[in-house]
Amino acid sequence: MIKDGKFGKYGGIFVPELLIPALEELEAAFLKYKDHTKFNNELEYYLSEFAGRPTSLYYAKNLSVKLGCKIYLKREDLLHTGAHKINNTLGQGLLAKYMGKERLIAETGAGQHGIATAVVGALFGFPTDVYMGSADIERQKLNVLRMELSGTRVLSVESGSKTLKDAINQALRDWITNVETTHYLIGSTVGPHPYPEMVKHFQSVIGLETRQQIIEKEEKLPDAVIACVGGGSNALGIFSAFLNDKNVELIGAEGGGDGPGGRNGATLTYGTEGVLHGSLSFVLQDHDGQISEAHSVSAGLDYPGVGPEHSQLKVTGRAKYVPIMDKEALRGFELLSKYEGIIPALESSHAVACAEKYAKKPENKGKTIIVNLSGRGDKDMHIVSQKMGVKA
Amino acid sequence: MKTRPDDIQTSNKSQSLETYDEMFKRLDEKGESAFIPFVVAGDPDFETSLQIVQEMVRAGADALEIGFPFSDPIADGPTIQAADVRALEAGMTVQKGFEFIRKIREFSDIPIGLLVYYNLVYKMGLDQFYREAKNSGVNGILAADLPPEEAADAIKSAKKHGINQIFMAAHTTSNQRLKNISKLAGGFVYVVAVMGVTGVRSQLDDRTVDLIQRVRKHTPLPICVGFGISQPEHVEKVTKAGSDGAIVASALINLVDEHLEDRNLMLKQMGSHCLALKKATKEKLP
Numbered sequence: 001m002i003k004d005g006k007f008g009k010y011g012g013i014f015v016p017e018l019l020i021p022a023l024e025e026l027e028a029a030f031l032k033y034k035d036h037t038k039f040n041n042e043l044e045y046y047l048s049e050f051a052g053r054p055t056s057l058y059y060a061k062n063l064s065v066k067l068g069c070k071i072y073l074k075r076e077d078l079l080h081t082g083a084h085k086i087n088n089t090l091g092q093g094l095l096a097k098y099m100g101k102e103r104l105i106a107e108t109g110a111g112q113h114g115i116a117t118a119v120v121g122a123l124f125g126f127p128t129d130v131y132m133g134s135a136d137i138e139r140q141k142l143n144v145l146r147m148e149l150s151g152t153r154v155l156s157v158e159s160g161s162k163t164l165k166d167a168i169n170q171a172l173r174d175w176i177t178n179v180e181t182t183h184y185l186i187g188s189t190v191g192p193h194p195y196p197e198m199v200k201h202f203q204s205v206i207g208l209e210t211r212q213q214i215i216e217k218e219e220k221l222p223d224a225v226i227a228c229v230g231g232g233s234n235a236l237g238i239f240s241a242f243l244n245d246k247n248v249e250l251i252g253a254e255g256g257g258d259g260p261g262g263r264n265g266a267t268l269t270y271g272t273e274g275v276l277h278g279s280l281s282f283v284l285q286d287h288d289g290q291i292s293e294a295h296s297v298s299a300g301l302d303y304p305g306v307g308p309e310h311s312q313l314k315v316t317g318r319a320k321y322v323p324i325m326d327k328e329a330l331r332g333f334e335l336l337s338k339y340e341g342i343i344p345a346l347e348s349s350h351a352v353a354c355a356e357k358y359a360k361k362p363e364n365k366g367k368t369i370i371v372n373l374s375g376r377g378d379k380d381m382h383i384v385s386q387k388m389g390v391k392a
Numbered sequence: 393m394k395t396r397p398d399d400i401q402t403s404n405k406s407q408s409l410e411t412y413d414e415m416f417k418r419l420d421e422k423g424e425s426a427f428i429p430f431v432v433a434g435d436p437d438f439e440t441s442l443q444i445v446q447e448m449v450r451a452g453a454d455a456l457e458i459g460f461p462f463s464d465p466i467a468d469g470p471t472i473q474a475a476d477v478r479a480l481e482a483g484m485t486v487q488k489g490f491e492f493i494r495k496i497r498e499f500s501d502i503p504i505g506l507l508v509y510y511n512l513v514y515k516m517g518l519d520q521f522y523r524e525a526k527n528s529g530v531n532g533i534l535a536a537d538l539p540p541e542e543a544a545d546a547i548k549s550a551k552k553h554g555i556n557q558i559f560m561a562a563h564t565t566s567n568q569r570l571k572n573i574s575k576l577a578g579g580f581v582y583v584v585a586v587m588g589v590t591g592v593r594s595q596l597d598d599r600t601v602d603l604i605q606r607v608r609k610h611t612p613l614p615i616c617v618g619f620g621i622s623q624p625e626h627v628e629k630v631t632k633a634g635s636d637g638a639i640v641a642s643a644l645i646n647l648v649d650e651h652l653e654d655r656n657l658m659l660k661q662m663g664s665h666c667l668a669l670k671k672a673t674k675e676k677l678p
Binding site: 177 | 462463464465467469470477480485509510511512513514516536537538542560561563564565584587588589
């Protein structure tokens with residue numbers, strides 16, 4: 001490896017020996033193409049023509065009046081496939097093409113990353129296999145169908161908790177077996193180096209646009225940038241442009257689940273240091289180091305690990321991480337739908353709820369807040385309808 | 393000092409434990425390679441897995457690989473995953489794992505290698521984990537997800553506590569890496585015979601023989617081959633290719649899985665398969 005892939009002490013390459021050469025090859029390709037003019041021109045073409053970039057930075061006037069702050073929404077929800085995930089899958093899909101790989105594999109929890117991988121598989125002509133826990137397949141049948149319509153094979157994972165972490169385990173096992181021909185398209189800023197750095201790079205387009213847009217609109221930087229954090233890719237995507245601006249507060253909203261002491265996905269809040277899926281970071285685990293099952297109303301935040309760079313941002317204090325409980329997220333969901341006519345994904349609803357909490361503090365009155373609206377809520381209607389007692 | 397089947401009841405003190413070096417030397421003089429069966433500690437429960445180890449030792453195991461069960465074993469196929477689940481559900485913990493090793497030391501002094509995932513080590517703290525491993529009678533530790541790049545602290549703890557840090561070599565491992573691994577490793581080099589995860593395969597990968605010979609060229613350490621080694625003919629083949637040992641895991645765990653309802657039959661099958669596997673190590677070329 002050229003780099004050690006560490007963010008402070010977090011990150012690294014904690015993988016079986018078989019995968020090391022593949023990580024070396026991937027790192028070399030990433031470092032070669034990330035500043036490569038032809039590659040970037042092609043990526044930019046697909047990001048704008050296929051995915052719909054740039055996305056707007058929308059001034060949420062009604063919500064701003066209600067909360068007494070200036071609230072802007074970075075509209076990643078308007079992208080093709082309905083979330084920021086496509087930024088990364090286009091980037092890695094194109095990289096796999098440049099590397100001459102013959103096949104894509106990916107993991108998915110609720111299905112959003114699976115869908116974003118499936119459409120890129122169709123776009124670039126890769127046979128694509130997506131691993132998905134059998135419990136998630138049962139909960140997300142329509143998303144399975146979406147992937148299959150794009151020609152992707154969805155492979156059911158029966159082991160462990162039958163959810164996202166087990167889908168990642170199984171994708172890693174597939175990669176170990178087929179490493180010479182296959183690119184493993186990881187969906188977040190997790191996994192061994194170079195994934196956390198690479199996924200952040202492909203998501204940093206969110207931050208680059210946002211920074212320029214807010215300066216155009218406000219002629220100054222925001223006071224706070226708020227994003228939800230599962231693995232943490234949309235958050236790092238938008239945070240990346242503000243890391244050196246010490247006066248901009250960076251706040252990550254974690255899946256607080258049932259709240260303190262209950263089931264949750266708030267790895268940075270309730271977790272401890274550990275090694276999972278190739279990197280040292282915070283994880284939810286028991287006394288022995290067995291990984292716990294995570295829980296959040298939002299499938300995208302339902303992961304017992306978190307990207308290693310977030311661990312570093314937490315321990316250095318550069319970013320703050322706040323657990324948002326399921327019921328608070330649902331309130332955020334209703335709030336944005338009602339006041340702005342924008343139905344957010346349940347993941348992004350955590351960021352909305354977090355912004356509401358932030359705005360309600362007297363010392364924050366009148367501040368300018370950017371919320372990364374990472375995805376739209378269409379995919380979550382069946383969950384919300386159950387919570388609201390509406391038969392869908 | 394060696395425990396053979398006939399003096400199996402003898403209790404041994406830790407200072408008389410056989411080292412990997414001594415074991416390989418002893419076998420080399422007899423023209424044999426090492427038969428090293430693997431067991432997940434606590435699968436399907438503590439007592440039964442201890443009886444399984446007794447059967448293995450009685451059948452002539454030259455060393456043991458003991459796996460501590462982990463919730464997310466990414467290098468393992470379905471067989472060992474299922475064994476990990478059984479062991480965890482039966483209440484296995486890291487502390488009970490060390491207790492398991494101590495129990496084995498009551499009847500055997502052959503080398504014991506621990507096979508773990510790194511988080512179990514990291515969570516306890518490296519110094520404590522290696523100390524407890526040493527005190528319970530462990531000779532070597534291999535963390536499946538700890539490549540040499542991340543192993544500086546583990547190697548330090550291993551040296552401090554007199555444990556062999558074992559590393560893997562695979563088809564994808566370059567000659568330069570092999571040289572590095574050889575410098576850092578103790579005990580033996582664990583050669584991964586397949587492109588893939590653990591599990592039974594009907595055929596040995598054709599490239600395994602080439603890999604054994606390539607690893608041999610780049611390390612003075614003994615070589616043991618694992619992953620996909622299930623039948624006596626596989627053991628014979630890797631032995632003839634120059635391997636110093638064969639590690640058999642999933643094929644033996646399948647016997648556990650198949651006979652969960654009949655423990656006596658399970659142990660009997662374990663014994664007879666291990667006998668056949670050990671027999672196949674007696675064909676080493678000079």
